[in-house]
Amino acid sequence: MTNSIAEISDAEVIFAVGSNTTESHPVIGARVRQAVRKGAKLIVADSRDIPLKRDAEIYLKIKPGTNIALINAMINVILEEGLEDKEYIKNNTEGYDEFVEVIKKYTPEKAAEICGVDPEDIRKAARLYTSTPKATILYCMGVTQHLNGTETVISLSNLALVTGNLGRESSGINPLRGQNNVQGACDMGALPNLFTGYQPVNNPEVIQKFEKAWGVKLNNKVGLTVPEAMHKAEQGEVKVLYIFGENPMVSDPDTGHVEKALKKAFVIVQDLFLTETAELADVVLPAACFAEKDGTFTNTERRVQRVRKAVEPPGEAKADWEIIAEIMNRLGYEAKYNSAEDIFNEIRTVTPQYAGITYKRLDKEGIQWPCPTEDHPGTKILHVGKPTRGKGLIKPVEYEESPELGSEEYPLILTTGRILYHYHTRTMTARIEGINKLAPENYIEINPKLAAAKGIKDGDMVKVTSRRGEITIKARVTDRVAENVVFIPFHWGYGANVLTNGELLDKYCKIPGLKVTGVRLEKLA
Amino acid sequence: MINLKIDGRDVCVPEGTTILEAAETAGINIPTLTYDPRLGPCGDWDVCVVEVEGRLDFPKASSTVVEEGMVVRTETPAVVNVRKAILGRILANHPLDCLTCPKSGACKLQELCFKYDVKEATGVKTREERPIDDTNPFYYSDPNKCISCGKCVEVCAKLQCAKVLSFVEKGPHKYVSPPFGTAIAQSECVSCGNCVSVCPVGALMPKSKEVFRYWETEPVRTTCSYCGVGCQMDVLVKDNKIVDVRPADGPANGGLLCVKGKFAYGFVNHPDRLKKPLVRKNGKLEEVTWEEAFDVVVSKLKETKEQYGPDSIAAFSSARALNEENYLMAKLMRAVIGTNNIDHCARL
Structure with missing residues (x-):
């Protein structure tokens, strides 16, 4: 997030796009509603009637995968009506002129046709977003999990840049990150192209720095992302997969392909439970959970916070860092750490954003990076005064329909998401009795008109088929989804991700297009 | 000033x-x-x-x-x-059952009566006995212990912004329940438990699986392990078991939690937890010692690296694990194995 979570409560306009905030980030959802209670106006763009619809001033029920058309059209209105921040554009951005040409094409009428909304609502949303300096954008996987996910984020960045809604209190572009430490895992360089602190693995100076710090020669070839590694495993090029705290058999697209890959490679799984993935492993290592170890997580607002040991791990389970350090030692690389804090202190020496953060400082309250020195208070808002890179890059992006669509054989759009009661692949939440009472089984949301046309009643079992496979699942008939859209929460194994596409990826960041899958639907005889 | x-x-x-x-x-x-x-x-x-x-x-x-x-x-x-x-x-209008009340030791009314040496009621009981609503799987509402302070109603309306709880008037008294006295299970309640966390007495209580007294517990301040909000909370521990969770006033959560943070901690102590390493032998995963598991892992990594090169090994790190662990996994792959094949589920 460019800004902080607490600032959401004081925003005057909130544009929530592709984020089912009250279910995926419930406490941030509560903050959005607190702001609305205080008079903030909420714009919601989503493909389903999410709970925030009831709080929205403007609700744009867009066809899945059409965010770029919507956002470009909002910018079109802003430029057409002179609502942009000309000073900010002139002083703090680059690429504007070329951009204007592309934006001209995206009239509200054109976008309305693509997105399936009223052009007047697009105009209203654009005017509302520019009506106050305290306008904030919140987005989540409904924006990113598309083949053009990166470009959709760019379009949101364009929207903020042309209005100068950046670098101020209660404004900015705020991705809400789904998992407790997904921000930290990225910060720590658990990415194939980056070391800690987003330092590129193919930059000679960076390589030199890490070779010195770690005392070994390093490989400067960018590595494989999860979907790519899975393909290489299936093809037999990746021979060993070491998976810790992940359950790709549920979370990754195209379960059939994932299963083939996991069966082919030698798989090491390190986890709390015998997950669907662990069941296919060659070695399973028992890990300690968050309550059984000391350390840090970094939340979605870049705040590094302490995790403290409360109980002992069960049986012979060990903290992940202890297991990894032992493997390093046995492979002949000395990894001498007596505590997570020892590792953190090493992280500080190679990660400028974390350099000023110490366990002692974290004892009282978490600190937001960048925090370069021990007397630095941490950074609440990014891009204050001007964008961090000097000039904010405005880059034109175009809407393209997903190749999953347009087929007569698979005429419906399947979209996926989270529900309030479960977390990711249910590894933890499936063990909670009360959760299983409230959310006991998988289901598919089907619009009443579609259900009627197919003779499907609420509670019927239906068959859903995509180019990858088919599943049977219980129907939930609801007008939360549009007539040609169906929704399945991705939490359950052998569910939504049997159907999704693992082959096609976003060309920049390699994210799969999980939010748009072409499917067909039949009532089970 | x-x-x-x-x-x-x-x-x-x-x-x-x-x-x-x-x-x-x-x-x-x-x-x-x-x-x-x-x-x-x-x-x-x-x-x-x-x-x-x-x-x-x-x-x-x-x-x-x-x-x-x-x-x-x-x-x-x-x-x-x-x-x-x-x-x-x-x-x-409040029962004097502190001997068996699970809130004992964390009850504000008890604490203040102790402080001011108030042992007996003044006047007669005017509230009628009402049934306990235990229709929610995570908490129950005992109207007989309610002091009608309205904190739960306020938290629900002003902070969670759910407006599920309200005051229902019966005679001279106000009772807390969803509008028109409907059961909690039939309401729009999302089980965030923020009402339970602010109740000063034993009227809104978590349905605990453990028998414990609050004074037997030790609070440990930590960060919730569910979504990316980073809520601060105190896990209350008795005999190496988490028995309750209280929200803390963290910068992100401001004293709020959701259903998962507040109530879904039971996985920690669940019998299904893995307790020993497993190695596949003759097609089946069998329990082994750490020594054997490390041997298998390390020799496989060595062999594969020697035979097919470092890029034939890939690791998926974890968005659920610590910063320290993600750093170490990246270091293992880059510095020890010699590949950049390290990623995690940020995209998934």
């Missing part, structure tokens, strides 16, 4: 500060049953009364704004008497 005296101490606070807040800055604790800075002044009947020189009444410290030259006394015999009387009246 406003200058005043509280219990003989000079205090200087900004205009608009309440007596309660001013006392807090001076380190003086004015007792209250229900005060929560997020919700504003306490109810009219709360015990946060004080004496202000020149006034004949006992104003509420949580709703009275400081004035220049004010002289406040917080614990005079007269103030104590008023507090005792308030507590006595509340007790008239």
Whole structure:
């Protein structure tokens, strides 16, 4: 997030796009509603009637995968009506002129046709977003999990840049990150192209720095992302997969392909439970959970916070860092750490954003990076005064329909998401009795008109088929989804991700297009 | 700035500060049953009364704004008497079952009755007995213990913004329930448990699987392990088991939690947890020693690297694990194996 979570409560306009905030980030959802209670106006763009619809001033029920058309059209209105921040554009951005040409094409009428909304609502949303300096954008996987996910984020960045809604209190572009430490895992360089602190693995100076710090020669070839590694495993090029705290058999697209890959490679799984993935492993290592170890997580607002040991791990389970350090030692690389804090202190020496953060400082309250020195208070808002890179890059992006669509054989759009009661692949939440009472089984949301046309009643079992496979699942008939859209929460194994596409990826960041899958639907005889 | 005296101490606070807040800055604790800075002044009947020189009444410290030259006394015999009387009246409609009440030790009413030596009720019971609503899987509502302070209603309406709980009037009393007295399970309740966390007495209680007393527990401040909000919370531990979770006033969560953070901690101690390493032998995963598991892993990594090169090995790190662990996994792959094939589920 460019800004902080607490600032959401004081925003005057909130544009929530592709984020089912009250279910995926419930406490941030509560903050959005607190702001609305205080008079903030909420714009919601989503493909389903999410709970925030009831709080929205403007609700744009867009066809899945059409965010770029919507956002470009909002910018079109802003430029057409002179609502942009000309000073900010002139002083703090680059690429504007070329951009204007592309934006001209995206009239509200054109976008309305693509997105399936009223052009007047697009105009209203654009005017509302520019009506106050305290306008904030919140987005989540409904924006990113598309083949053009990166470009959709760019379009949101364009929207903020042309209005100068950046670098101020209660404004900015705020991705809400789904998992407790997904921000930290990225910060720590658990990415194939980056070391800690987003330092590129193919930059000679960076390589030199890490070779010195770690005392070994390093490989400067960018590595494989999860979907790519899975393909290489299936093809037999990746021979060993070491998976810790992940359950790709549920979370990754195209379960059939994932299963083939996991069966082919030698798989090491390190986890709390015998997950669907662990069941296919060659070695399973028992890990300690968050309550059984000391350390840090970094939340979605870049705040590094302490995790403290409360109980002992069960049986012979060990903290992940202890297991990894032992493997390093046995492979002949000395990894001498007596505590997570020892590792953190090493992280500080190679990660400028974390350099000023110490366990002692974290004892009282978490600190937001960048925090370069021990007397630095941490950074609440990014891009204050001007964008961090000097000039904010405005880059034109175009809407393209997903190749999953347009087929007569698979005429419906399947979209996926989270529900309030479960977390990711249910590894933890499936063990909670009360959760299983409230959310006991998988289901598919089907619009009443579609259900009627197919003779499907609420509670019927239906068959859903995509180019990858088919599943049977219980129907939930609801007008939360549009007539040609169906929704399945991705939490359950052998569910939504049997159907999704693992082959096609976003060309920049390699994210799969999980939010748009072409499917067909039949009532089970 | 406003200058005043509280219990003989000079205090200087900004205009608009309440007596309660001013006392807090001076380190003086004015007792209250229900005060929560997020919700504003306490109810009219709360015990946060004080004496202000020149006034004949006992104003509420949580709703009275400081004035220049004010002289406040917080614990005079007269103030104590008023507090005792308030507590006595509340007790008239509250069961005296502290021996078995699970809230014992964490109950504000019990704490204040102990402090002011209030043992008996003043007056007769006027609230009618009502059934417990235990339709929610995570918490129950016992209207017989409710003191109608309204904190739960306020938290639900103003902070969670769900408006599930309301006051339902029956005769001279107000009872807390979803509108029209419907059961919680039939309401829009999302089980966030924020009402449970603020209840000062034993009226809204978690359905605990463990038998424990709050004084037997040790709170450990930590970060929730569910979504990316990073809520701060205290896990309460008894005998190496988490028995309850309380929200903390973290910068992101401001004292709120959701259903997962508040109630879904039972996986920690679940019998399905992996307790020993497993290695596949003759097609089946079998329990082995760590020594054997490490041997298998390390020899496989060595062999593969030698035979097919470092890029034939890939690791998926974890968005659920610590920063320290993600760093170490990246270091293992880059510095020890020699590949950049390291990623995690950020995209999934």
